[in-house]
Amino acid sequence: MKQIENMKYIITILLTSLTLCAQDFNKLDENGKKNGLWKGVYEASKRPRYEGTFEHGKEIGMFKFFDDTKAGTVIATREFNAKDNSCYTIFYNQNKSKVSEGKVVNKQFEGEWKYYHEDSPSIMTLEIYANGKLNGVRKVFYKSGVIAEETTYKDGFKNGAYKSYAENGIVMEESNYKNGLYDGQAIYRNPTNEISGQGVYKNGKKVGIWKMLVKGKMKDVNMNFQNKNFKKPVMPKQGDVKVEVKDAEKPNPDLDSEIKNKLGR
Numbered sequence: 001m002k003q004i005e006n007m008k009y010i011i012t013i014l015l016t017s018l019t020l021c022a023q024d025f026n027k028l029d030e031n032g033k034k035n036g037l038w039k040g041v042y043e044a045s046k047r048p049r050y051e052g053t054f055e056h057g058k059e060i061g062m063f064k065f066f067d068d069t070k071a072g073t074v075i076a077t078r079e080f081n082a083k084d085n086s087c088y089t090i091f092y093n094q095n096k097s098k099v100s101e102g103k104v105v106n107k108q109f110e111g112e113w114k115y116y117h118e119d120s121p122s123i124m125t126l127e128i129y130a131n132g133k134l135n136g137v138r139k140v141f142y143k144s145g146v147i148a149e150e151t152t153y154k155d156g157f158k159n160g161a162y163k164s165y166a167e168n169g170i171v172m173e174e175s176n177y178k179n180g181l182y183d184g185q186a187i188y189r190n191p192t193n194e195i196s197g198q199g200v201y202k203n204g205k206k207v208g209i210w211k212m213l214v215k216g217k218m219k220d221v222n223m224n225f226q227n228k229n230f231k232k233p234v235m236p237k238q239g240d241v242k243v244e245v246k247d248a249e250k251p252n253p254d255l256d257s258e259i260k261n262k263l264g265r
Contacts (some may be wrong), residue, residue: 033057042068058082067094078104086110095119108132117143128153142167152177166191175201199223 025037034054042049045068052063058080065076073094080087090101097120102113109129117124122143128136133156140149146167152160158177166172170193176184181204188197190213199210206223213219 029056031056048072052078055082059087063087069094093119097121102127102129 025039027034027036029035033056035056037051037053039051040049041047047068047070048066049068050063050065052059053061059078060080060082063078063080064074065078066072067075071094073096074092075094076089076091078087078089084105086103086105088101088103091099093099097118098116100113100115102109103111109127109132111129113127113129114123115125115127116122120143122145123141124143125141126139127134128138134153135155136153138149138151138153139147142148144167146169147165148167149165150161150163151158152162154160157180159179160177162173162175162177163171164173170189170191172191173186173188175182175186178184182201183203185200186198187195190196194213195211195218196213197210199206200208208223210221210223211218212221
C-alpha cells in the first residue's frame with residue numbers, strides 16, 4: 001500500500017510539473033496582452049510556426065519563424081530593438097542559405113537591404129530604403145561579384161542616372177530617368193563596345209534625331225516621324241542575373257524610304 005501511495009505522489013508531482021511547464025508560455029498579462037514566451041503553430045498541421053518573447057504586447061529580442069515541414073527549418077529571424085522600434089530581419093531558404101536581410105522600422109524597410117544569389121553568400125542586389133521607399137543607387141551584381149546594373153531612385157521612382165554592364169565591364173546602356181520614365185540623353189552599346197544607338201528621350205519616348213547602328217553603319221533617324229524603336233543590345237549570358245533590357249523592334253534597313261513615304265515624298 002505504501003508503494004502505491006508513493007507512486008500516486010510521484011505521478012501527482014509529475015502532472016503538476018507538466019501543468020506548470022505548459023503554463024510557461026503563451027500567457028497574457030492583466031490587460032490581455034501577450035507577455036513572456038510565445039509559441040505559435042500552423043493551424044492545419046499544428047507544427048511550430050514561430051517562437052519569441054513579448055513584453056506586455058510588444059516583441060522583444062529574437063523571434064524565429066519555421067517552415068511547415070517535419071524538419072521545421074528556420075526560414076526567418078527577426079531581432080527587435082525597443083529603442084528605435086526596429087527589427088533586423090533575415091530570410092533563409094530551406095537549404096539554410098540567406099535569401100535577404102535588412103532593417104524594418106515601423107513595418108517598413110529602412111536603410112540597406114541585401115539580396116543574395118541562390119544558395120550563395122554572393123550579394124545579388126543592394127537596395128537603400130527610406131520610409132519604405134527606394135532611395136539612392138540600387139545595385140545588381142553578377143554571381144562573380146562584377147557590377148551588372150546601377151539605377152538611381154528617389155521616393156520609390158527611378159530618378160537620375162542608369163547604367164547596365166556586361167560581365168566583361170562594357171557599359172551596355174547609359175541613360176537617365178525622371179519620375180520613372182526615360183528622360184534625357186541615352187547611349188546603347190553592343191557586346192563589342194560599338195555604339196548601337198544614341199539620342200534623347202522625353203517623357204519615356206524617343207524624340208529628335210537618333211543615331212542608330214543598322215547593318216554595321218550609323219544612320220540618322222528622325223524619331224519625331226519614325227515610331228519604331230531599335231532593338232537594345234542583347235546582354236551576354238552571364239550567371240543568374242538578368243539585367244533589365246526592354247523589348248523593342250529590330251532596326252529597319254529601309255528607314256529612309258519609309259520616312260519619305262510618310263512625308264509624301
